[in-house]
Amino acid sequence: MRKANAFSNQTWVCQDQKSSRPKGYFFGDSPLNFPTPILHVQLSISALLTAFFQLILNPLGQTAFISQMLVGIILGPSVLGSGNAFADIVFPLKSFYISETYALFGVMLFVFLVGVKMDISLVKQSGRKAVVISLSAFFVPLILNIGFALVLRKTVAIEASLHKSIIIIAVFQCLSSFHVISCVLADLNLLNSEIGRLAVSSSIVSGVLSLIWVGLAFTIRQSKISKKDxxxxxxxxxxxxxxxxxxxxxxxxxxxxxxxxxxxxxxxxxxxxxxxxxxxxxxxxxxxxxxxxxxxxxxxxxxxxxDGPPLGSALVEKLDSYVSLILLPSYFVVTGARINFSMIIKMKTVDFGALGYE
Structure with a gap:
């Protein structure tokens, strides 16, 4: 069987239990056969590549989010992680659970820090204009996406699993996150401008609505899975x-x-x-x-x-650089492992009758 990596679509059945730390290369232990050194390599590569892309793209007006997303795609199965020696060595299947746990820990701290930086009083200061913009930004895409998904469901031949979940996909595609908007405005130096404050305040309201919507969807989904009244x-x-x-x-x-x-x-x-x-x-x-x-x-x-000094500023000062530059890029790499653009090329025309649609 071919050696599986974290980006391959294979099942990991069993693995010999080893110590998390090697004895050393001169004692016959390769560091890349142990989970802890592999995690260090993954964090180093993702952080260095992110810094490299930021150095190139920031002068062009692109935000850190673009650089992190590009790194995730490049290290994923679409480019470097497509069943080659690099993916087998740097992203072995046994490292995926540790890397994913570390990445989720990083994004958990990141969203906490973004919340610390936010000033909720901006919503009151912006007044009715921010509320109207936020409600429009939430409900208009929601209505349009659901309507378009219903049209696709009736008129386009798609495979059964996608046909069943296309409404859910449409709903989630229209949700917004004030964390992303706040970071983008900060990278573009617009956070303290008049339009930046309006954008942040409106994104807070629409983000809270999205958060409530997602929480409700998760709750309903989990209740259906558990099958308990x-x-x-x-x-x-x-x-x-x-x-x-x-x-x-x-x-x-x-x-x-x-x-x-x-x-x-x-x-x-x-x-x-x-x-x-x-x-x-x-x-x-x-x-x-x-x-x-x-x-x-x-x-x-x-x-x-x-927010602000002394507590909020101290938390941002102690955590921001490490979380944003080291931990967060690893989350985009783990997310990029689920993106494979080569699958688009392999897509075939689906027979409408074979799917059971009339």
């Missing part, structure tokens, strides 16, 4: 309880931390930073327990952190 209301109640925990318990605790800092103290105590790390882990765990994505809890917690 009370799973849906219990999951909804759990989400409400997590929101109450963050807003009325964890946020007052962080405000208390800010109140304890005197004018003479120039830095936030390490115990406070440690406490917030624990809050992030607990909120992420609660999201996973409820069947939601692990980033949901940290995303809400980030918005609840008092």
């Amino acid at each position: 009370l799973s849906l209301p219990f999951m909804g109640l759990s989400l409400f309880c997590m929101f109450i925990l963050i807003v009325y318990i964890l946020r007052p605790m962080m405000l208390w931390m800010v109140a304890q800092l005197t004018d003479k103290e120039k830095s936030v105590k390490e115990s406070y930073i440690f406490s917030i790390f624990i809050m992030i882990m607990v909120c992420s765990l609660l999201g996973e327990v409820m069947g939601q994505h692990c980033i949901l809890g940290p995303m809400i917690l980030g918005l609840a952190v008092p």
